[in-house]
Amino acid sequence: MALIDTINPLLTTGWSKGDAGWSLKDYEARGGYAQLKRILASKMTQDEVIAEVKKSALRGRGGAGFPAGLKWSFMPKAAPEKYVVCNTDEGEPGTFKDRDLLRYDPHSTIEGMIIAAYAVGAKRGYNYIHGEIFDIYQRFEEALDQARAAGYLGERILGSDFSFDLFAHHGWGAYICGEETGLLESIEGKKGQPRYKPPFPANFGLYGRPTTINNTETFAAIPFIMGMGGEAYLNLGKPNNGGTKLFSVSGHVNRPGNYEVPMGTPFAKLLEMAGGMRGGRKLKAVIPGGSSAPVLPADVIMDCTMDYDSIAKAGSMLGSGAVIVMDETVCMVKALERLSYFYFEESCGQCTPCREGSGWLYRVVHRIEHGEGRAEDLDLLNRVTDNMMGKTICALADAAAFPVRSFIKHFKSEFEYHIEHKKCLVDPEVQRAGSGFFRASSAAGAA
Amino acid sequence: MVEIEIDGKALQVADGSTIIEAAHKLGTYIPHFCYHKKLSIAANCRMCLVQVEKAPKPMPACATIATNGMKVFTHSEQAITAQKAVMEFLLINHPLDCPICDQGGECQLQDLAVGYGESASKYEEEKRVVPDKDLGPLVSTDMTRCINCTRCIRFTAEIAGFMELGQSYRGEHAEVMPFIGKTVDTELSGNLIDLCPVGALTSKPFRFSARTWELSRRKSVSPHDGLGSNLIVQTKHDKVMRVLPLENEDINECWLTDKERFSYQGLNSAERLTKPMVKQGGAWQEVDWNVALDYVSHALRDVAKTHGGEAIGGLLSPHATLEEMYLAQKLLRGLGSENVDFRLRQTDFSADGKRKGTPWLGMKIAAISRLDRVLVVGSFLRKDHPLIAQRLRQSAKRGTQVSVLHSADDDLLIKLTARAIAAPSQLPAVMAQIVKATLQLKGVAADAALAGVTVSTEAQAIAQSLVSGNEGGSGILLGNFAQQHPQAATLQALGHQLASALGGKFGFLGEAANSVGGYVAKAVPGTVNGNAGLNAAAMLKDPRQAYVVLGAEPELDCADGAQALAALSKAAAVVVLSPFKSQAMLDYAAVLLPVSPFSETSGTFINTEGRVQSFYAAAKPLGETRPAWKVLRVLGNLLDVAGFEFNSSEDVRAEALGDTPGFVSGLDNGINAVMLNLMASTNGLERVADVPIHFADSLVRRAPALQQARDSAAPTARMNKALLAKLGVAAGDHVRVGAGGTATVTLAAELDVGVPDGVVRIAAAHADTCALGAMSAALTVEKV
Amino acid sequence: MNKQYDMLSPEALGKIDREVAKYPADQKQSAVMAALVIAQDEKGWLPKETIAVVASYLGMAPIAAYEVASFYNMYDLHPVGKYKLTVCTNLPCALSGGVHAADYVKEKLGIDFNQTTPDGKFTLKEGECMGACGDAPVLLVNNKRMCSFMFPEEIDKLLAECN
């Protein structure tokens, strides 16, 4: 059972009953589908819906933080065939919020997608669900059946002249399918190799048709925004950083789990909610937005608030809201080696700099970690990342480069020590103890 | 139009143009690997990164659309840094084995590494090794050299029409490969060799035989189908080592069929005839040219004297040059024979004397790509005219509706709108239905001849598609099978009528390199002396005392090989001018004169669109081989035929063509007053005979690598399920096939769901099936 | 055409048909991922003949299906044990015992990553992020069953359950 805690529960209101509160009747009891009903009954225009979302300053929760309302407004009005697609291919290391959203409250995402489809004029949608979470995929299929049976999906929804149907597409193990165009290729039954953009999905998306694609959390927020109004939602957070956000806190904290907090909540507060540092050890570093985001040393992150702008100012990215907490027992070379291996393993292989560079990075970090580093290796790593960044079709090459650059930048002495002494600054026994089996301190929070 | 600036030079380009296209217009080279103008844009190699003003990062020139006011810098520091970076990545896992690589000297990676690479990389890890793949007899692999540009994959999927290659696995493990255990079998596979920018895919027949810089190059023209693809023939010490496409957007674009690319191996075949030979007392002797020519002139003069000129027949290969055919017909006519023909596989000659002009494509080749409605009638299009099929494949993707009327349902790898598959005997009737339906849809009254015709749903669908097109945008194309059909004239008349009703184009897909040239050379009976003469079929049916055979192997190249063999065997004197010898020739001929194949002579082919394409010899004649035009000229002199004073092949061409126009005149597919013959009379099973792509002429038949290709599999008896069941035969069983006479052949039965009821499909032009006689003969089939 | 579709059971074909129905009629290929999963569930892994059958059933080139089968991690192109255990060792999990869990399984089964026990029962794989880092250590049994908080006792229990 994941641990949940929240201040100002919004998206997570339905999570309190754990696995017992996900079904349609529970959702309806919480006021679910009321917004869809209201929109259809009052014949709200598409533009009115989009305007409300724009007002909320809801930014995409998948990583890039692009304003959702603006994205919807890019959809061509006239096109006869359009799609909405939800991105639940949550594969960014450290991120596990979308899984819980679909596990505890799948209908909020479904309702959000229906409203989105209404707003952009789509008749069909897909939710792309991460391969490793089969039980969640099954639950989502069940939720779809419930929604269909209740008339929320299908032809002429709730007697209106709006029709929309939604299907689940199950992934099967490829991080790159989280990238939106890789995801679309994957739904089309191909390898998930990202497409060159432009054209963007709003013009050329699924099956070459205009497509709106958003993260699960983005869609899940929609019913709440429509319920409280864009303005009120915005005011929960900070200007330009509307609403609440789910943070998946993992690593060396006492209570790893998902925490919903208003945008702009101090990192220290979030850390406290997660039970503080495990074993009372000292915070060393935090990756604040999923493994692709640059790492920040303890002192820097402790001064940040958790929102797009503050984290960006500190030199990293809020990304997907995956907060990976590392204490003093962590060897930063080893940590980087594992992340570099991940990007090397997950590069889709089409772009030369990513295909060749991700392996190069991994091999050099690997040799430093294994006592075979050379004096010139840090320069080499920086040069290779320079040669990768901004030169590929999708951002995976950048994602592979950011950790390398930031780890070296902030923890250079540790790398130098490795190279010079052919061993780790942090005693291996200490490392092992710090990253050993750890039972979270209690099934705390609302769960 | 948008206006952009590249390296300070302004230009206007069409909306939607990419930066690389714009740069190309300016003559500015931007390095690239994955980009190819004929393929979809992958933008994966990242070699073409350039700086674009106001863009935060370098942009791929191949995929970035030019916008108004855009300023591009291809050589700025940002651009060069990016290009160098990509080059380094490309090279870290490349074996750098240029000294032993066939691509050496023409490798884009090698060239660019010199211009854009650093001298040494800091990459010191072990290089990746990728296992090689077996792609079949034509394309060799060195997959460790592959840079994953995916051009080859896109070629198979987009140009050849079926994805035979893919990139499996991912990231650094990505590997280009066919499906496990499969080879690449498209008839266009050789183009992969040209497309691969490195030495990962190279020519198997050429492998390690020469370094590219040792080769001399000559432009030439393909001697195979009617397209007349432009070639670069490469030789080393006067031996043809390799054939490559010479790009010509109006003809072959940048492609070649495998037949065109690899048939050169036949030029070096052990069956080359290299010395004149004369049969004396049943034994063959190699002799000097003057002895042989003397012998020939005496033999022909004797026959003409004793039996009259009409006792001589001339069978000319439609792959012979214009000059050769022109001199051959002139020689025969000089001897008093009007029996000369190059239309060896034709069976219906009832249009002779009624044609308004020379049958041709009816349009320019390039215009095929602009048709918006197409009906292909009686054509094994993908194998008979692979590059025309390729054009239609691309058109169909752009929205052109292509329909087919045929007696076989081979997958053309073209998205078809409608199709009618009927037994050969029904082809004219279904064609008549299409005409009738079209006239009805157009609201035009059909003439009496069509009164009894009932329109089938298939014919209706085809008509509907044709009528729905743009005014003047439709094309009706008659393929080889239609031209070889026993009611070819009816099909022609109906095709012409259909095109007229649509206001569209009507044409013949020329079977051979000189299918138009043969008419122009007057290598058909009845065109000179007002004397009817005998056509190819008639002069075999009604055997002659003597034959002059030029470049053909009548037992394989004629509509009825068995009959041809019989006629030749009975003749008193058969004079063969050929680059090759065969056992059959040794049996029936009296004299064998070694004449040049296309690569060893100058000459002219007039392609199916009427384009005059002359070429020079690429190599010296092998042994004592001589260009056929010279041999014929000497024979003309020896036989005292007037007007044989030619000093060069150009002289011959000038006499045949006048002042050598770009395109010949007199092309016209119209036909006067033919009686439509819609009646189908068959007894027994009908035969559908295709001429397999690698058996169509004497050169390709002798190209060993092509003979190992999947397209060269031994002929089988292909039948649909119903017929197999009726005969009590299972696929794979052997069946005995007869054609009325005493001869039978034994073949394996094969299931082909595309064969119509009551029809057996058996390939022609093959030694295994020659005994079956006429390509259109009725058959008996029984289980062995 | 009866292209040896009997290589897959009627139930499997039925399931594939249900997946096909999720997509527009001219987009059958969209169901290839699901179809390969269904085929793998039935066969235990994906022999090339099975991939070819799936490709032909969906009207795609066999190599296009192979591209898919070789791109996504959880397709098995080689036989695996009855139980395929995939342990996530990515950084977030590793910080909370992911590597320890993998080591523990290795020791219990006497095999390393990408190996199968001699009795053919277990295959061990190293996994990438499964989107469940809060539940570390996590492991996946036969691609579909996720096990959270896999401490030694839980691992023992799981291994005992598998028979």
Ligand SMILES: Cc1cc2nc3c(=O)[nH]c(=O)nc-3n(C[C@H](O)[C@H](O)[C@H](O)COP(=O)(O)O)c2cc1C
């Ligand atoms: C390598 C890579 C992986 C990504 N993975 C995910 C993911 O797992 N989930 C997700 O929602 N977005 C992911 N994204 C971002 C998506 O491309 C896309 O921006 C997002 O789905 C848009 O939704 P949003 O605007 O609601 O955030 C990824 C991007 C990249 C470049």
Ligand code: SF4
């Ligand atoms: S950057 Fe890497 S993952 Fe992204 S498209 Fe290019 S090769 Fe694939």
Ligand code: FES
């Ligand atoms: S040529 Fe532009 S990316 Fe390859």
